[in-house]
Amino acid sequence: MAEKTNQQVYPLAPATKQPRSDEESGTLSSEELRRKKRIKLAIYIVAFVVLQTIVITVFALTVMRVKTPKVRLDSTVTFQNFNAGNQAQPSFDITFETQVRVKNTNFGPYKYDSTNATFMYQGVTVGQVIIPKGKAGFRSTKKVSVTVNVNSNALPSTTSLGNELGTGVLTLKSHAKFNGKVELMFVMKKKKSAEMNCTMTITLSTKAVQSLICE
Numbered sequence: 568m569a570e571k572t573n574q575q576v577y578p579l580a581p582a583t584k585q586p587r588s589d590e591e592s593g594t595l596s597s598e599e600l601r602r603k604k605r606i607k608l609a610i611y612i613v614a615f616v617v618l619q620t621i622v623i624t625v626f627a628l629t630v631m632r633v634k635t636p637k638v639r640l641d642s643t644v645t646f647q648n649f650n651a652g653n654q655a656q657p658s659f660d661i662t663f664e665t666q667v668r669v670k671n672t673n674f675g676p677y678k679y680d681s682t683n684a685t686f687m688y689q690g691v692t693v694g695q696v697i698i699p700k701g702k703a704g705f706r707s708t709k710k711v712s713v714t715v716n717v718n719s720n721a722l723p724s725t726t727s728l729g730n731e732l733g734t735g736v737l738t739l740k741s742h743a744k745f746n747g748k749v750e751l752m753f754v755m756k757k758k759k760s761a762e763m764n765c766t767m768t769i770t771l772s773t774k775a776v777q778s779l780i781c782e
Contacts, residue, residue: 633673633749633751633757633759634672634673635759635760635761636669636670636671636672636673636677636679636703636745636747636749636759636761637669637670637672637761638667638668638669638670638743638745638761638762638763639667639668639670639763639765639781640665640666640667640668640741640763640765640767640779640781641665641666641667641668641710642776642779643665643666644663644664644665644767644775644776644779645663645664645665646661646662646663646774646775647662647663647664647714648660648661648662648716649661649662649774651732651737651771652729652732653729653732653733654729654730654732654733655729657719657725657726657728657729657732658718658719658725658728659717659718659719659728659732659737660716660717660718660719661716661717661718661737661769662714662715662716662717663714663715664712664713664714664715665712665713665715666710666711666712666713667684667698667710667711667713667743667763668708668709668710668711669701669703669708669709669711669745669761670703670708671703671704671705671706671707671708671709671749672706673705673706673749673751674705674706674751675705675749675750675751675752676702676703676704676705676749676750677702677703677747677748677749677750677759678700678701678702678747678748678750679700679701679702679703679745679746679747679761680700680745680746680747681697681698681699681700682697682698682743682744682745682746683695683696683697683698683743684696684697684698684713684715684741684742684743684763685741685742685743686715686717686739686740686741687739687740687741687742688717688719688722688728688737688738688739688740689727689728691721691722691723692721693717693718693719693720693721693722693739694715694716694717694718696713696714696715698711698713698743698745699711717739732771735770735771735772736768736769736770736771736777737768737769737771738766738767738768738769739766739767739769740764740765740766740767741763741764741765741766741767742762742763742764742765743762743763744760744761744762744763745760745761745762745763746758746760747759747760747761763781764781764782765779765780765781765782766778766779766780766781767779
């Protein structure tokens with residue numbers, strides 16, 4: 568019987584891990600850079616969209632919002648002719664100068680048509696004045712000078728007038744309606760009507776306006 572030859576068995580050496588080549592490392596770095604650039608670009612796009620949305624919203628709520636102009640009588644009144652009776656002989660015939668103020672707070676001009684301003688005593692028309700068509704500019708106030716004559720000739724009864732003149736005052740109310748359009752960005756026009764409703768109290772002894780209240 569053949570004699571077995573003793574052979575020494577050596578364990579296999581573990582496979583040595585090969586380091587990444589420079590080419591593989593560079594490829595991964597390039598992909599990482601591109602990924603970061605895409606993330607940054609996405610962030611910039613989202614930020615731009617959000618900013619644009621905010622700007623458009625603010626623009627729509629402020630610039631593009633159309634408000635109704637305000638019409639008022641000016642508190643400065645200059646009397647040219649002043650004749651007022653008393654409780655026993657109630658009558659009045661008064662001429663004065665003042666201004667009608669059209670305040671436009673819009674970001675565009677307000678163009679209005681010609682209209683009438685009516686002055687009343689206890690609901691009865693005692694005087695009128697024509698206000699010609701005009702324009703209140705961008706966020707400005709248009710001042711229209713008017714000369715008004717009011718008298719008691721049209722009153723059907725002077726009993727109430729006599730009672731008021733006996734207290735030393737005369738109360739007149741005025742009304743006017745303006746029809747016009749607000750123009751925005753030179754392209755958009757929107758109709759707007761503005762009304763003037765004022766109450767003027769005149770002190771007879773001083774021939775001066777005691778109070779002027781406009782709604």
